[in-house]
Amino acid sequence: MDTQKLIEELEKTELPERVPLTSKNKLRRQLLNASYFKKASVRRSTIRYVISTAVTAAVTAVVILYIMTPPTFSSANELLTHIESAYTRLAGDGQIHYLRTLFNTLSGRTPLEEEEWSYGHQFSVKTRNAVTGEELGYTIKTNGKMYSRQHVQRKFKFNIEEKQFPAKNNDKSIRTETKDLRVMVVPLREDSKTLQVYIFNDAWNPDSFSKRTPLEIVQSLKTDSLVTYAGRETSSDGNIYEVLEVNHSKDLYLFNVPDDQKASQTISKLISQVEKGESPRSEIIDVREIIRIDMKTNKIFHVSHSIRQNGYEIxxxxxxxLEEKYINYDPNVFDPLRNNLKELVLE
Amino acid sequence: MDQPVKRLKPATGDSLENERRLIERARTYPLAFGELFDRYYDQVYRYLLHRTANVELARDIASDTFHIALKKLWLFRWKQVPFSAWLFRIATNEVNGYFRKHKNYKTISLEDFVDLLTEESSSADFELLQSEKELQQKSDFMRMHKLLSQLNARYQSVIVLRFFEEKTLSEIAEILGKPEGTVKSLVHRALEQLKEGMKS
Incomplete structure (x- = not known):
């Protein structure tokens, strides 16, 4: 055999694509929780201590450091218990829970700001374009009925047994549900001719991302065995954040589909491929949830869902x-007539 | 029909300068180290699978590689070469070291592997078995690996890096810590020895 032929032989040999994910994720958790980082954190604290003592008297510095330094945590559960009790202390009986939240995406979809008032089984949600302030949707639930003012939405018909939900706002997202899979369709950008199609199982549910309150997030994280304490971060403006991480390495699929007349047909075909296990391996994605807790307020400050493929964030x-508080009960907040909302009837 | 997902610019960026910053952060911030792990684990694991033709061993040496990388990260000096070269160097040293210590190394058969599994075995064990089965089905690779394993460790490294991992000569030089000319002649000699092995 000549050298060139041998090189061709070598180059054509293939390995299986599968990387054992359970072992990989276990190793990742081990590394992120390694004592190395705890020592690094101690080293940083020590430097801070030495500088302080050089400036002020040693005893005063020790006292100040003791007061100023946030408590340290060695596990996700310890940290979650700490902030859960902080949230519980804040909860106001007989008051409306008010939450203002900003949604953003890396791929540049319209940033949304949502205000939510909730009291028992009643809620009121107002969604705006975070850039222009334009109202995009307003929904009130009271006495078991839903009232809404929504923008016109696109409707996709899938050739599968389905259950349609009205889109949450005007991002043109449609969620459908088969036995095992859920689908979310969103345009890549406002002016784009491309739709992003997420097909996923219950391992990751974007609803859970947008609909839960910080306290509910804490409570669900406490029962999630995949949560990892990922250490402490200091932002450029000196804020200290404790970081948690959840790695959902289940099979999730992401496709880009042309936004044309055939979109529904194409999406139906993709769902069918995924259901039959015929989808290309390369389309499988992972979702990593990163939760940052502001140690000044002991509250969740930021949650991100990083959609990853081949080790990179896509x-x-x-x-x-942005804001969370308890306010005195006001029935007007949940009054659909006063806010010109119509009763919502699901098709 | 569906198109490949467009890869958006990763948050950390792809440039060497961004990688340098990421490595700096990874010395103290676990999430930054996690980002490096995400980028390079699959590459390192596949390199080790090429070297060992054994899923369990590749997994274990990949694990050692990343533990060593974390421990020695503070010693890493930035020299305008990708971080992966440093990781591959650790992985190469580890796999060569393993084979030096276990000269009579033999892979466990699939049948023995199945026998070791019990009801208490973890999902990771079953996943390992599945991966091992898939590997055994790659007959072209297994045949080639058998021939490669007859070569000395240096030759195995250069062949795997050059033709399986498709590294350039300069990348291999970085990984092995040898001049590019030396790597070139190592590749040449390794191919000659492989040809000899095929004849016999």
């Missing part, structure tokens, strides 16, 4: 809690 959903 898209990201960011959720920032």
């Amino acid at each position: 898209d990201r959903f960011d959720l920032t809690f």
